[in-house]
Amino acid sequence: xxxxxxxxxxxxxxxxxxxxxxxxxxxxxSPKHKPAEVASPGEYVLFETEDAFGxxxxxxxTPPDKLDWSRVDGATGPLxxxxxxxxxxxxxxxxxxRLQEKGAIAVIPGYGGLSHLSFAPKAKVVRIDxxxxxxxxxxxxxxxxxxxxxxxxxxxxxxxxxPGKHGGNMDVSELGVGRxxxxxxxxxxxxxxxxxxxxxxxxxxxxxxxxxxxxxxxxRVNLIKGRMPNWPILETSESFQVITAGKDLDEAVREAAxxxxxxxxxxxxxxxxDAYMLGSLLVELKINQVVDPLLGARARVPKWLVSIHDxxx
Amino acid sequence: xxxxxxxxxxxxxxxxxxxxxxxxxxxxxSPKHKPAEVASPGEYVLFETEDAFGxxxxxxxTPPDKLDWSRVDGATGPLxxxxxxxxxxxxxxxxxxRLQEKGAIAVIPGYGGLSHLSFAPKAKVVRIDxxxxxxxxxxxxxxxxxxxxxxxxxxxxxxxxxPGKHGGNMDVSELGVGRxxxxxxxxxxxxxxxxxxxxxxxxxxxxxxxxxxxxxxxxRVNLIKGRMPNWPILETSESFQVITAGKDLDEAVREAAxxxxxxxxxxxxxxxxDAYMLGSLLVELKINQVVDPLLGARARVPKWLVSIHDxxx
Numbered sequence: 001x002x003x004x005x006x007x008x009x010x011x012x013x014x015x016x017x018x019x020x021x022x023x024x025x026x027x028x029x030s031p032k033h034k035p036a037e038v039a040s041p042g043e044y045v046l047f048e049t050e051d052a053f054g055x056x057x058x059x060x061x062t063p064p065d066k067l068d069w070s071r072v073d074g075a076t077g078p079l080x081x082x083x084x085x086x087x088x089x090x091x092x093x094x095x096x097x098r099l100q101e102k103g104a105i106a107v108i109p110g111y112g113g114l115s116h117l118s119f120a121p122k123a124k125v126v127r128i129d130x131x132x133x134x135x136x137x138x139x140x141x142x143x144x145x146x147x148x149x150x151x152x153x154x155x156x157x158x159x160x161x162x163p164g165k166h167g168g169n170m171d172v173s174e175l176g177v178g179r180x181x182x183x184x185x186x187x188x189x190x191x192x193x194x195x196x197x198x199x200x201x202x203x204x205x206x207x208x209x210x211x212x213x214x215x216x217x218x219x220r221v222n223l224i225k226g227r228m229p230n231w232p233i234l235e236t237s238e239s240f241q242v243i244t245a246g247k248d249l250d251e252a253v254r255e256a257a258x259x260x261x262x263x264x265x266x267x268x269x270x271x272x273x274d275a276y277m278l279g280s281l282l283v284e285l286k287i288n289q290v291v292d293p294l295l296g297a298r299a300r301v302p303k304w305l306v307s308i309h310d311x312x313x
Numbered sequence: 314x315x316x317x318x319x320x321x322x323x324x325x326x327x328x329x330x331x332x333x334x335x336x337x338x339x340x341x342x343s344p345k346h347k348p349a350e351v352a353s354p355g356e357y358v359l360f361e362t363e364d365a366f367g368x369x370x371x372x373x374x375t376p377p378d379k380l381d382w383s384r385v386d387g388a389t390g391p392l393x394x395x396x397x398x399x400x401x402x403x404x405x406x407x408x409x410x411r412l413q414e415k416g417a418i419a420v421i422p423g424y425g426g427l428s429h430l431s432f433a434p435k436a437k438v439v440r441i442d443x444x445x446x447x448x449x450x451x452x453x454x455x456x457x458x459x460x461x462x463x464x465x466x467x468x469x470x471x472x473x474x475x476p477g478k479h480g481g482n483m484d485v486s487e488l489g490v491g492r493x494x495x496x497x498x499x500x501x502x503x504x505x506x507x508x509x510x511x512x513x514x515x516x517x518x519x520x521x522x523x524x525x526x527x528x529x530x531x532x533r534v535n536l537i538k539g540r541m542p543n544w545p546i547l548e549t550s551e552s553f554q555v556i557t558a559g560k561d562l563d564e565a566v567r568e569a570a571x572x573x574x575x576x577x578x579x580x581x582x583x584x585x586x587d588a589y590m591l592g593s594l595l596v597e598l599k600i601n602q603v604v605d606p607l608l609g610a611r612a613r614v615p616k617w618l619v620s621i622h623d624x625x626x
Contacts, residue, residue, distance in 0.1 A: 105590050113570050113598075114589060122586040133594070136587065138618075140594055204598035204612075206570055207589040249562035253603055257426050257519055273435040274449065276427060276520040277418050281446070281453055285426075285517035285600045287610075290566055297600075299517075305451075 013095075017044035017218065025050060025074040025195075029150050029166055030157030031187040035080035038189075041222045044095070047076045049195040051212040052147065057104035057123045064106035065121040073161035073169060075148050077193025081221050084190040089224035089312060090151060090183045092192065096218040097144040097177050103128050103199050103213035112208035113290040126211060128199050133211050140200055145176045146217060147196030147210070150232075154186040160195070162293045163245040167232045169196060170243050170296055171205050171289035180235040182308060184228040192221065205289040227312035230259055240301050240308060241286075245294035253285050256299035263301060263310040278305070326408075330357035330531065338363060338387040338508075342463050342479055343470030344500040348393035351502075354535045357408070360389045362508040364525040365460065370417035370436045377419035378434040386474035386482060388461050390506025394534050397503040402537035402625060403464060403496045405505065409531040410457040410490050416441050416512050416526035425521035426603040439524060441512050446524050453513055458489045459530060460509030460523070463545075467499040473508070475606045476558040480545045482509060483556050483609055484518050484602035493548040495621060497541040505534065518602040540625035543572055553614050553621060554599075558607035566598050569612035576614060576623035591618070 024036035039045050051057075054071030057064060084090060106123040109115075124135070132139045148160055150167025163170045167183050175181065183190070194217060201210035234241040242259040246252035260283045264275040282305060288296030337349035352358050364370075367384030370377060397403060419436040422428075437448070445452040461473055463480025476483045480496050488494065496503070507530060514523030547554040555572045559565035573596045577588040595618060601609030 105593065107586050107589050112589065112593075113567060114574065116567070117571070117585070119585050119589065122590075124587075124590060135591065135594070136581075136583070138581070138591070200594050202593065202595055202597045204566070204570065204596065205593055206574075206596055206598070207593035210593055249566065250603070250608070253517070253562065253600065254426060254429070257517065257603075258430070261427065261519075268449075268451070270449070272430070272432050273420050274437075276420050276425065276432065277435075277437060278448065278451070280418065280425075280515065280518050280520035280523055281448070281513050282515055283517065283519055284515045285519070285603065287566065287598045287600060290563070290570075290598065295563070 013044045017046050019046045020076055022048040022050050024076055026193055027074050027160050028157035029152050031152045033078050036077055038080045039221055040082045044220050047194050047217045049076045049197055049215055050074055051214045052196045053212055057106055059125045062123045064108050064123045075160045075193035075195035078191035080189035084185045084223055087228055088185040089228045090185050090190045091222040092181045093220040094177055094179050099128055099144055099199055099213040099215040101128050103211040105209050105211055107207045113206045133199050142199045145173055145198050146194055147171045147198050149194035151183050152187045152191035163296050165231055169292050173201050173203050182229055182233040203287050205291050208291045229311045233311050238303055241298045243298045245296045249295050252295050252297035256297050260299040260301050263306045266310040267306040326357045330359050332359045333389055335361040335363050337389055339506055340387050340473050341470035342465050344465045346391050349390055351393045352534055353395045357533050358392055360507050360530045362389045362510055362528055363387055364527045365509045366525055370419055372438045375436045376434055377421050377436045388473045388506035388508035391504035393502035397498045397536055400541055401498040402541045403498050403503045404535040405494045406533045407490055407492050412441055412457055412512050412526040412528040414441050416524040418522050418524055420520045426519045446512050455512045458486055458511050459507055460484045460511050462507035464496050465500045465504035476609050478544055482605050486514050486516050495542055495546040516600050518604050521604040542624045546624050551616055554611045556611045558609045562608050565608050565610035569610050573612040573614050576619045580619040580623040
C-alpha cells in the first residue's frame with residue numbers, strides 16, 4: 001500500500017523507532033492531551049497520519065460540502081519529549097515521509113483564496129506513485145510535505161487547523177524530507193503532534209486543500225535547552241526561514257521580516273538600519289498559504305548570513 | 314565606468330540599436346508625454362537610466378530624509394512603438410542590463426515593510442563589480458533587474474513610483490536579463506519607459522530601496538495585435554508569471570491567482586473547479602514588494618501547463 005521515499009532510513013532505524021498509530025489523533029494542540037508516546041532526545045519516532053479530510057473523501061461522488069467537520073484537520077500524537085520545558089527549543093528532523101497510493105483534493109464554496117467567486121463543491125481522488133500525482137490527464141511531480149506540525153500552547157487549546165507560534169497547520173511547501181524544524185516549547189514535554197500530509201502543494205494552497213494523503217512520517221527529536229524562537233524556524237540546506245501567521249498576509253509578512261532583521265542584527269553585530277538594508281537585499285518574503293483561519297508567510301534568510309542561535313531568545 | 318553583463322549582445326546590435334539618453338526622463342506614465350524615440354516592432358533600443366534616487370544619494374553623509382522627492386523614481390522614455398494600438402500586447406525582451414560600479418541604498422523613517430518601528434535615516438553607497446555588491450564586509454552576489462517598466466495608461470497620469478496594470482514600479486526580482494515581459498497597450502504607440510535598476514533585491518524589497526544604480530538596458534520590442542493581458546505577464550524559461558498590485562498583499566494575490574486560474578481553464582479546457590484545484594498544486598504565489606504605494610504579488614504558472622495566449626483577452 002505504501003511506497004517508500006527513503007527505504008534505507010526506515011529500515012536502518014526500524015528496530016529502534018517508536019511508533020504512534022493513526023488511532024492517536026487530536027483535533028487541538030493543548031496541554032490537556034494525554035501523551036500517546038514518550039521519547040527521549042535523540043530518539044526516532046514514526047507517526048502514522050490520517051489525511052486532512054479524516055478519510056471522508058472517497059471519490060468524486062463525495063459531496064465535500066457535507067463533510068463531518070469534527071473529523072477534519074486531525075494530527076497524530078501528542079508525543080511527550082523527556083526533559084522538554086517551557087523556554088526550550090524542540091528540534092525535529094524530518095527523516096522520511098511515506099504516502100499512500102491515493103490522495104484526495106476538494107473545493108468547497110466559500111473557501112480558499114478565491115472564495116469570493118461562485119463555484120460548485122467538487123472532490124477528486126487521484127493516484128500517487130513514487131514520482132507523480134495523476135490529475136485528469138496531467139502528471140504532476142510529487143513533493144511530499146507536512147501540512148500540520150506543532151506543540152501544545154502554554155494553556156487553552158488551539159484547533160489543529162490553525163497556524164500560530166506553536167506551529168500547527170502552517171502548510172509550508174518546503175517542510176519535507178531532509179528539513180529540520182525548530183519549535184518553541186510552551187509546556188512540559190512539548191507535546192508534539194503532526195499530520196495533514198500533502199503529496200504536492202504550491203505556495204498559497206490556493207483552493208484550500210492540496211493532494212491530501214494518509215501516510216507515515218519518521219522524525220528524530222532533540223532539544224536546545226533554555227532558549228527558544230518567537231516563531232517556528234525551518235532549516236533547509238541553504239536557509240533559515242521564519243514561519244509566521246497573521247490575520248492577513250501583510251501582518252504575517254511583517255512578523256517574519258522583523259524576526260529576520262533581529263537575527264541579522266545579532267549575527268553581524270550591526271544596527272537596525274544596516275540589517276534593514278540587508279533584509280531588502282537578502283531576506284526573501286514568501287507566502288505559505290492564503291486559506292487557513294490565519295494566513296501564513298515566511299521569511300528566508302541565507303545560512304551564510306545567520307545561524308540558528310541568532311533566532312533564539 | 315560600466316561593466317558588461319553580456320558584452321556580446323551589446324556589440325552585436327550596437328550598429329543598429331536606437332538609444333534614449335538619461336536626459337529623457339519622465340516621472341509619470343501618461344499619454345501626454347512626447348516620445349523620446351520611435352521604434353518599429355523587432356527593433357533594438359538601449360535605455361540609459363538614472364538611479365531611483367535621481368543620483369541624489371552621494372554617500373553616507375547624504376541625509377535620505379531630505380531628498381528632493383520630485384527627482385525620485387524617474388523612468389527613461391517614453392518610446393513610441395509604431396503600430397501599437399489600444400488592445401494590443403507590447404512584448405519586451407530584456408537582452409542586457411549594464412550597471413555602473415556604484416550603487417546606493419537608504420532607509421527612511423516611516424517607509425518600508427517595517428515602517429511601524431522607530432529607526433534613523435541612513436544612506437549607504439556600495440561598490441558593484443561584475444559579480445558582487447560590497448556591503449560593509451559582506452559580499453552579496455548581484456542579480457541585476459529592472460524595478461520600473463511600463464506603458465502609458467489610457468488617460469491621466471500614474472506616478473512612476475507606482476505599480477499597476479500598466480506595469481510601472483513593479484519591483485519584481487526576476488525581471489532580469491533573458492526574460493520577456495508582456496504589457497497591455499492602452500494608448501497609441503504604447504509609450505514604453507523604464508528605470509529603477511537594482512543590482513540586487515530580494516522578494517519584498519523590505520527596507521523600501523534596493524541597491525539602486527544608474528545603468529543601461531537593451532531591449533527588443535514587438536507586438537501581438539488585437540489581444541492583451543489584464544496585468545503584465547513575465548515569461549521566464551520555465552514559467553509565466555502574472556504581476557499584480559493591490560492596496561494590500563491579499564488583494565494583489567487574489568488578482569494574480571484569479572488571472573492564473575482563468576488561464577489554466579482556457580489552456581486545458583476544464584471547469585473552474587478543476588483549474589482551482591490545479592492552482593493549489595501548481596500556481597506558486599509570490600511577493601514582489603511590500604513597500605510601494607500599492608503592494609505587489611505575482612502568481613507563477615509552469616510553462617508546461619499554459620501558453621501566453623491563455624493570458625490574452
